[in-house]
Amino acid sequence: MAILTKEQAKALLTKVLSYSKAEQCEVNLSGSDGGNIRYARSSVSTSGGISTNSLVVNSAFGKKSGVATINEFDDASLEKVVRRAEELAQLAPENPEFMPFLGPQEYGPESPTFSEATAAMGPKERADAVQASLNQAKENKLNAAGFLSNSAGFSAMMNSNGLFAYNKSTDVAFNITIRTEDGKGSGYATKGYNDYTKLNTKADTAIAAKKALASVTAKAIEPGKYTVILEPTAVAVMLENLFFDLDARQADEGRSSMSKPGGKTKVGEQLLDERVNIYSDPWNSELPTSNWNGDGRPQQKVNWIEKGVVKNLYTSRYWAQKTGIKSLPSPDGAIMIGGTKTLEELIKGTEKGILVTRLWYIRPVDPQTLLLTGLTRDGTFYIENGEIKFPIKNFRFNESPIIMLNNLDEMGRSERTVSAESNTNYLLPPLKIRDFTFTSLSDAV
Amino acid sequence: MLPAIPVWGNEISPERALEYIDPAAKKILSDVAMNAARSKGATYTDVRVGRYLNQFVVTREDKVQNIVNTESYGVGIRVIANGCWGFAATDKMDKDSIAKAAELAVSIAKENGRLQSEPVKLAPQKGYGEISWKAPIEKNAFEVPIKEKVDLLLSVNDAAMKGGADYINSVIFTVNEQKYFASTDGSYIDQDIHRIWPTFFITKINKETGKFETRNSLSSPTGKGYEYLDARPEDKIKTASGTLYKGRYDMLEDAKQAAAQVGEKLKAKSVEPGKYDLVLDPSHLWLTIHESCGHPTELDRVLGYEANFAGTSFLTLDKWESKKFQYGSKEVNITADKTEVGSLGAVGYDDEGVKCGQWDVIKDGVLVNYQAIRDQAHIVGLDHSQGCCYADNWSSVQFQRMANISLQPGKKPLSIADQIKNVEKGIYIVGDGSFSIDQQRYNFQFGGQLYYEIKAGKIVGMLKDVAYQANTQEFWNSCVAVCDKSDYRLGGSFFDGKGQPSQSSAVSHGSATARFNGVNVINTARKIG
Numbered sequence: 001m002a003i004l005t006k007e008q009a010k011a012l013l014t015k016v017l018s019y020s021k022a023e024q025c026e027v028n029l030s031g032s033d034g035g036n037i038r039y040a041r042s043s044v045s046t047s048g049g050i051s052t053n054s055l056v057v058n059s060a061f062g063k064k065s066g067v068a069t070i071n072e073f074d075d076a077s078l079e080k081v082v083r084r085a086e087e088l089a090q091l092a093p094e095n096p097e098f099m100p101f102l103g104p105q106e107y108g109p110e111s112p113t114f115s116e117a118t119a120a121m122g123p124k125e126r127a128d129a130v131q132a133s134l135n136q137a138k139e140n141k142l143n144a145a146g147f148l149s150n151s152a153g154f155s156a157m158m159n160s161n162g163l164f165a166y167n168k169s170t171d172v173a174f175n176i177t178i179r180t181e182d183g184k185g186s187g188y189a190t191k192g193y194n195d196y197t198k199l200n201t202k203a204d205t206a207i208a209a210k211k212a213l214a215s216v217t218a219k220a221i222e223p224g225k226y227t228v229i230l231e232p233t234a235v236a237v238m239l240e241n242l243f244f245d246l247d248a249r250q251a252d253e254g255r256s257s258m259s260k261p262g263g264k265t266k267v268g269e270q271l272l273d274e275r276v277n278i279y280s281d282p283w284n285s286e287l288p289t290s291n292w293n294g295d296g297r298p299q300q301k302v303n304w305i306e307k308g309v310v311k312n313l314y315t316s317r318y319w320a321q322k323t324g325i326k327s328l329p330s331p332d333g334a335i336m337i338g339g340t341k342t343l344e345e346l347i348k349g350t351e352k353g354i355l356v357t358r359l360w361y362i363r364p365v366d367p368q369t370l371l372l373t374g375l376t377r378d379g380t381f382y383i384e385n386g387e388i389k390f391p392i393k394n395f396r397f398n399e400s401p402i403i404m405l406n407n408l409d410e411m412g413r414s415e416r417t418v419s420a421e422s423n424t425n426y427l428l429p430p431l432k433i434r435d436f437t438f439t440s441l442s443d444a445v
Numbered sequence: 446m447l448p449a450i451p452v453w454g455n456e457i458s459p460e461r462a463l464e465y466i467d468p469a470a471k472k473i474l475s476d477v478a479m480n481a482a483r484s485k486g487a488t489y490t491d492v493r494v495g496r497y498l499n500q501f502v503v504t505r506e507d508k509v510q511n512i513v514n515t516e517s518y519g520v521g522i523r524v525i526a527n528g529c530w531g532f533a534a535t536d537k538m539d540k541d542s543i544a545k546a547a548e549l550a551v552s553i554a555k556e557n558g559r560l561q562s563e564p565v566k567l568a569p570q571k572g573y574g575e576i577s578w579k580a581p582i583e584k585n586a587f588e589v590p591i592k593e594k595v596d597l598l599l600s601v602n603d604a605a606m607k608g609g610a611d612y613i614n615s616v617i618f619t620v621n622e623q624k625y626f627a628s629t630d631g632s633y634i635d636q637d638i639h640r641i642w643p644t645f646f647i648t649k650i651n652k653e654t655g656k657f658e659t660r661n662s663l664s665s666p667t668g669k670g671y672e673y674l675d676a677r678p679e680d681k682i683k684t685a686s687g688t689l690y691k692g693r694y695d696m697l698e699d700a701k702q703a704a705a706q707v708g709e710k711l712k713a714k715s716v717e718p719g720k721y722d723l724v725l726d727p728s729h730l731w732l733t734i735h736e737s738c739g740h741p742t743e744l745d746r747v748l749g750y751e752a753n754f755a756g757t758s759f760l761t762l763d764k765w766e767s768k769k770f771q772y773g774s775k776e777v778n779i780t781a782d783k784t785e786v787g788s789l790g791a792v793g794y795d796d797e798g799v800k801c802g803q804w805d806v807i808k809d810g811v812l813v814n815y816q817a818i819r820d821q822a823h824i825v826g827l828d829h830s831q832g833c834c835y836a837d838n839w840s841s842v843q844f845q846r847m848a849n850i851s852l853q854p855g856k857k858p859l860s861i862a863d864q865i866k867n868v869e870k871g872i873y874i875v876g877d878g879s880f881s882i883d884q885q886r887y888n889f890q891f892g893g894q895l896y897y898e899i900k901a902g903k904i905v906g907m908l909k910d911v912a913y914q915a916n917t918q919e920f921w922n923s924c925v926a927v928c929d930k931s932d933y934r935l936g937g938s939f940f941d942g943k944g945q946p947s948q949s950s951a952v953s954h955g956s957a958t959a960r961f962n963g964v965n966v967i968n969t970a971r972k973i974g
Binding site: 036043044046052069071087088092093095096124126127145146147149179186253254259260368370371373375396398400402403442445 | 457509510512529530531533534550552556559561611612648650652654656657659754756757759761842844881882883885886887888890892910912916945946967970971972973
């Protein structure tokens with residue numbers, strides 16, 4: 001199935017709903033086309049193309065609901081999937097947390113999530129982009145391992161209460177690791193865009209190559225507490241764990257870092273440095289995301305952390321109704337307001353510190369304090385008197401993003417970056433942090 | 446690397462999961478794909494017609510949250526053309542769509558051929574003709590009524606809540622992979638694979654301080670049927686920490702002891718950091734084996750194919766070629782095994798049609814072998830693949846994945862009680878917890894579910910805020926004793942993540958309780974606002 005227009009999706013969903021005999025019926029329709037190339041050892045290792053689509057029917061009788069899915073779109077198949085969802089609903093136990101489907105919603109203007117250039121990418125465009133990266137590595141006698149993927153898709157939903165939502169979007173993702181031939185240096189770059197024309201695989205490969213060459217002959221320094229400058233890619237993997245923890249129900253139930261004794265939460269409290277402002281905005285031109293959530297709720301501009309104070313938590317519709325809090329869905333991306341300095345200016349203003357270009361294998365250690373562990377990777381450097389002096393060996397850290405954002409020294413300019421853990425895109429600044437805790441050395445390059 | 450995002454599918458009825466597609470129909474579709482690819486210039490083609498079934502029964506406290514049955518059915522076609530791999534997949538199961546997907550795979554291979562430095566070279570593989578393999582399960586979990594599963598989970602939840610838990614989430618997750626593999630080598634292999642993972646997560650909160658602790662189930666995901674939930678007396682190991690499970694699992698009993706233990710955890714002493722002798726239970730040690738031995742002996746990591754994501758390996762080819770790289774102590778014997786009954790990785794044939802087997806990876810502490818697939822075998826001088834190829838779905842391309850990697854039990858009689866009795870200052874760790882390791886598998890940090898302080902050969906109480914950090918080679922060389930085979934147990938994961946796009950693989954790791962001397966333990970307690 002090609003990417004359906006808003007009108008085509010509406011017509012198909014209207015037809016599906018016409019078959020419904022349930023008290024309520026809600027239908028989600030989606031489709032995507034995409035492809036990828038993975039390369040290593042200066043050759044393609046795997047590559048592929050995949051096209052998928054599906055139609056999900058959710059039928060409800062009282063608090064009993066049933067879901068059925070299909071990927072065939074002739075009239076008989078559409079009617080069959082509706083009947084199947086109704087049969088399953090009748091057989092299901094009552095769900096005490098079932099919420100009636102939403103009525104019509106206001107979603108505001110469309111978000112600029114779709115790029116024709118990305119949608120038009122095929123095997124040739126992918127191979128051309130990878131060739132530019134491989135040539136850059138070969139010219140410098142470096143080993144390249146990378147991954148390029150693109151996809152174009154649409155999502156639409158309609159229900160028997162009058163709700164209709166539609167969005168189409170494109171994504172292109174590129175990440176590259178460059179290693180020196182002797183295996184003593186390694187550098188990384190990652191980029192994500194909606195619009196393929198913004199991607200420059202040659203330039204990104206050059207960034208990774210520069211880090212690889214600069215990280216050769218790393219020296220070991222003692223683990224301990226250091227001032228660090230985290231590049232946005234490293235900031236992403238720390239802060240996203242804080243974003244994941246902004247769930248109202250977990251906080252209310254007393255089992256997250258947002259909980260307080262006695263069933264209270266940290267909403268309204270000064271949790272972080274007063275310069276920390278984190279929000280989401282579906283219409284941000286650098287990080288556009290869908291203006292509606294998968295359950296039909298509108299995505300809006302929401303301040304999650306304002307001047308270091310927790311302002312909002314996201315929640316399911318059920319929990320919002322039960323507790324009376326605002327019904328905010330979790331956002332598709334997050335934005336932290338940065339400062340005005342470049343990364344180079346942050347380094348220049350640092351007397352002694354460590355530049356961390358990437359953090360890796362981040363895992364929670366203690367959910368109560370949001371303590372995380374992980375390691376530096378692909379280029380870590382010692383800074384003295386405003387200059388990078390020498391590459392250093394990698395460290396393991398044990399640190400909480402909450403403690404980290406209380407030890408905030410300075411912020412640089414925000415830029416679009418990608419989490420190498422979750423593949424989520426964010427707008428984040430480089431951060432200069434005091435007393436970041438490194439607990440042991442690693443020999444890994 | 447754990448965890449990764451699993452692949453689900455379309456929702457279906459429980460009854461439909463019991464249907465099985467006739468291999469003859471899958472053969473017709475496979476031949477369509479192979480003929481279409483050959484006509485466009487492919488020199489090799491393999492076709493995987495896959496039907497992947499999942500069932501989740503999800504509850505919390507006194508509520509059923511979700512019952513979902515999913516099916517993912519489609520075909521993945523891999524070709525070599527112009528010396529390069531190409532892959533395409535479709536869920537449209539008519540002949541025209543499959544032929545078009547095969548043609549797309551060839552066009553991708555041809556387009557990428559210009560990027561190759563040398564052509565793909567496959568280890569020879571004979572065709573097996575039309576054959577089948579079925580996992581030797583006793584009770585198909587998909588045939589067990591949903592009500593039985595719901596009743597079990599709600600009784601588990603009830604026991605935990607009555608035992609003092611504040612919250613419990615419990616799940617029974619069942620998997621059936623119906624995989625058909627065909628290749629231009631002349632194989633048509635039909636396989637039926639089953640897995641099950643019953644588990645729960647308990648939380649208890651101190652209402653005054655707001656402190657909370659959790660205790661996860663001590664079950665393992667396993668390559669068994671529903672019989673896994675039918676524990677007999679011989680499947681239980683009674684220890685000073687409570688009951689541990691071998692081969693089968695008593696979920697209700699574990700929930701009761703977990704509710705008591707999570708209360709103890711709240712009151713436990715915070716660990717004094719320093720060097721300790723660690724006694725590690727198989728319910729914990731499987732994950733350390735997975736990360737620090739399973740991954741670094743994967744040949745794709747050694748060669749650099751994973752450099753951009755999961756990483757490379759410190760076990761470089763020169764260490765293997767030397768035949769004397771001391772990965773661990775003499776007590777450390779680690780095998781790869783794709784055939785162990787009841788393990789998650791057990792199959793008859795891998796996803797490129799290679800018959801599976803067993804081999805040594807670490808012998809008497811020395812690195813002796815890796816885990817390889819067909820297009821890597823020649824790089825390490827092998828004339829055959831070791832059968833480690835796997836794709837997590839028809840829509841994913843197959844590549845090298847971890848075999849079951851297990852620490853062999855000690856040859857002399859040694860019980861858990863003996864291990865503890867011999868320790869002066871130590872910690873006995875049960876269950877898996879927090880985990881992290883670097884991209885070349887040198888430096889790791891692990892936590893657990895239960896930590897018991899050992900003083901002068903006796904368990905003296907529970908500890909909390911424990912994690913140990915070590916270097917892989919130092920750690921395995923500090924292994925001084927492994928319990929005998931009567932204590933050998935399998936742990937494992939449904940969600941070993943690797944590759945780009947990331948794929949999940951299920952893999953088991955066996956061991957008996959083992960002792961490691963002088964390991965660095967840190968205290969993980971912190972204060973926030």
